[in-house]
Amino acid sequence: MNTLGPVLLEAENLEVYRGETLALQLPKWTLRAGEIMGLIGPNGAGKSTLLLYMAGLLAPAKGHLSFEGTILQSTGDFVAYRQRVTLVFQEPLLLDTTVEENIGVGLRLRGIPKAERKVRIKESAERFGVAHLLTRHARELSGGEAQRTSLARACAVKPQILLLDEPFSSLDPPTREALQQDLGRMLRDTGCTAILATHDLMEAACFADSLAVLRAGRVVQCGPVGEVVNHPIDEFVANFVGMETLLVGVVRGCESGLFTLQVGNQEIAGTGDATLGQELTVGVRPENVTISLHPEGETSARNCFAGRVTLITSRGPFLKVELDCGFFLSAYVTSRSREELGLAVGRPVFATFKATAVHLIRK
Amino acid sequence: MDLIWEGIKEALRLLLTLDREVLSITLLSLALSGLATLVSLVLGVSTGVILALNRFPGKRLVISLVNTGMGLPPVVVGLFVSMLLWRNGPLGMLHLLYTPMAIVIAQAVIATPIIAGLSLAALQQLPSNLRLQILSLGASRRQMIWMLIKEARLPLLAAIMAGFGGVISEVGASIMVGGNIKGSTRVLTTATVMETSKGNFDMAIALSVILLLLAFAVNAALTHIQQRRRPR
The missing domain is CATH 3.40.50.300 (P-loop containing nucleotide triphosphate hydrolases)
Structure with a gap:
């Protein structure tokens, strides 16, 4: 640079x-x-x-x-x-x-x-x-x-x-x-x-x-x-910048730069300034979401949701996996992890992402 | 049948021996039509550049007029130029009627719209951003126009040849404003008309062959140019 x-x-x-x-x-x-x-x-x-x-x-x-x-x-x-x-x-x-x-x-x-x-x-x-x-x-x-x-x-x-x-x-x-x-x-x-x-x-x-x-x-x-x-x-x-998951919800809790957003029946943790009861839009980049077959308990990631695969599409060197976790979520995986995880439409999986991966878009 | 055969044989003899009269008529034709084309080149290309690079109200009308002018009947041009040059016409004091210069003027009037129309088309077929690219490389407007003309040089050459081809073969205007005076305004076409009406088929055929050869040369060159490819 x-x-x-x-x-x-x-x-x-x-x-x-x-x-x-x-x-x-x-x-x-x-x-x-x-x-x-x-x-x-x-x-x-x-x-x-x-x-x-x-x-x-x-x-x-x-x-x-x-x-x-x-x-x-x-x-x-x-x-x-x-x-x-x-x-x-x-x-x-x-x-x-x-x-x-x-x-x-x-x-x-x-x-x-x-x-x-x-x-x-x-x-x-x-x-x-x-x-x-x-x-x-x-x-x-x-x-x-x-x-x-x-x-x-x-x-x-x-x-x-x-x-x-x-x-x-x-x-x-x-x-x-x-x-x-x-x-x-x-x-x-x-x-x-x-x-x-x-x-x-x-x-x-x-x-x-x-x-x-x-x-x-x-x-x-x-x-x-x-x-x-x-x-x-x-x-x-x-x-336009590839933030494929956009979620709208209501702030249910906020404390020292951390907030909880209710999206549908789920609660998502994110970082940023928010006020209680406020309606917010947040975005999650697909490369920040990890998919696994079991809930990952030992990570620092605050967000872990059970969901089902709804669509798998090719994105050149990797694959885009769309999930239904009670809300829409998209993630990128390599073809190798797709094989290891045996990903297919309808398969139940867990999606994990950090609170810092949840970006505040509009207040 | 004999008449035609004899005519062709005699015509070949006139051509092969470079008959003095045939030669002088041909050279005069080339000189007058060449000069007229040169004048039309300056006027026509300028018109083409102005029309291609500027936007102004009534541009479409002007373009339609130019395109109509490309098919201007030579007899009509002959009539109007004669009227202008008549002793008591607006340009009568120049005493130009029945001089070689009158032919040059009439032929320039015929060729200018042809060259203008074709150079407009030549410039318009260049990529539309080329003008901006040349300016962006640091050219002034004048340099840009010159570079565009150089880029369109082949179709412009075609325009010149079309203009020349148009005037070397016209007869109506030349005979009306020139009068077919031997050694002064007698050109290939007017001479052909006269020799035919006098029954001198050998001479008429010889002159026609020259005209045909000129037309062929112009068209062969045109075809060659049109088959070339542009850079990407």
């Missing part, structure tokens, strides 16, 4: 329209030097609009953008700003020429002499593993090679802020993973400030220091990754 510097980019009272619709509304938004921000949200939430705006490519109806403390106003300001901030699109958008010329195009636009251009093209191409393709024509590249070239082109100009609009989403999984690693290394090595838009939480969580969750053109929550993932402020964010 990079150490964060002063505020680099700031937007205030911003409203951006695309056509007739209000596509983005940011009362206040900041990006600090060295920060890598993950921008997540469903399709159409305004991720691309935000990036286009931060790239200096869209005019706002209201509000302004300031870079290093100076408000951008004239066309000249924006041209100068765009020389320091580069956007990488989802599709590679290469020019109809060689890989080398493509990577060098930003350098050429900045009037960098040929000798230096060559050095920087090579450096950037090596970073993204396309150095052996320099003489190749852009038309002859595979999807992964084209996206690598696009990233190398953006990084060749050493932007102060790199904006990435779902750069991996059109790639197959192995290609995507390799490219993610290269990009992650590049971001760490250079300490570059970046915003990565994605609809994949895991991708955002791998790269980012902070997460901003967008919904219908507004940032609904923004903060450090751990905070957003564990303490979503509402059900929308909770669903």
Whole structure:
């Protein structure tokens, strides 16, 4: 994780329209030097609009953008700003020429002499593993090679802020993973400030220091990754960050930061400030729930419930098990534990989770 | 039947021996239509760029007008350009009627909408985010436009050839504003009309063969360009 510097980019009272619709509304938004921000949200939430705006490519109806403390106003300001901030699109958008010329195009636009251009093209191409393709024509590249070239082109100009609009989403999984690693290394090595838009939480969580969750053109929550993932402020964010179990109940007891919540006929222990008789929503992340065949008496976990398996679905490397414990609960298990426990729909099991795994969502 | 056969044989002789008159008519045609295409290139591509990159009220109407203009009948253009250039017309003081320049003007009027319409299409078929990507890499607006034109160079080349193909083969406007004056405004098409009406089939066929070859060359090049793939 990079150490964060002063505020680099700031937007205030911003409203951006695309056509007739209000596509983005940011009362206040900041990006600090060295920060890598993950921008997540469903399709159409305004991720691309935000990036286009931060790239200096869209005019706002209201509000302004300031870079290093100076408000951008004239066309000249924006041209100068765009020389320091580069956007990488989802599709590679290469020019109809060689890989080398493509990577060098930003350098050429900045009037960098040929000798230096060559050095920087090579450096950037090596970073993204396309150095052996320099003489190749852009038309002859595979999807992964084209996206690598696009990233190398953006990084060749050493932007102060790199904006990435779902750069991996059109790639197959192995290609995507390799490219993610290269990009992650590049971001760490250079300490570059970046915003990565994605609809994949895991991708955002791998790269980012902070997460901003967008919904219908507004940032609904923004903060450090751990905070957003564990303490979503509402059900929308909770669903989006993979907090699959959401429970509503009434507080029956509270004492020194610990509360008991009645959900249906069961009582769940959680941590946080609550008042007696209050209605609360809490969330439990599926990876924090353990499934066993016998009640686990010897653990520090305060919550242990008997229940039945209602559904088992594959989640790639592991399985998602849905339980009925008098309330809905979902848990992740590996395929190995599924075999050991003999998990099948209808099987009675015990589910255990700590009080600290119960996250307060809304008061 | 003999007449045709003799005509073809004589035409081949005229072509193979590079007959002086055939050669001078061909060169004049190429020069006038080439110049007209050049003028249309500047006007047409500018129009295409303006239409492709800007939003303004009435844009659709302008595009419809340009597209209609792509099929402008040469005789109609000939009539209007003649009227403009008549001695007592609005541009009569320029004394351009029945000069090579009059042909260039009329042909430019024909080719400009063709090139404008096709360059608009060429620019619109580029990925819509390409413009933003180029700007984001640090280009000024002027640099961005130049890079887009370079990206669309092949379809733009096709537009130029379509424009050239349109004017080298038209006869209506050239004969009306040029008058088919030997050595001055006699071009391939007007000469073909005249030689045919005089019964000089050998000459008419020779000129037609040249026109056909030009048309073939233009189309072969067009086909070649259209079969290419864009980068991803």
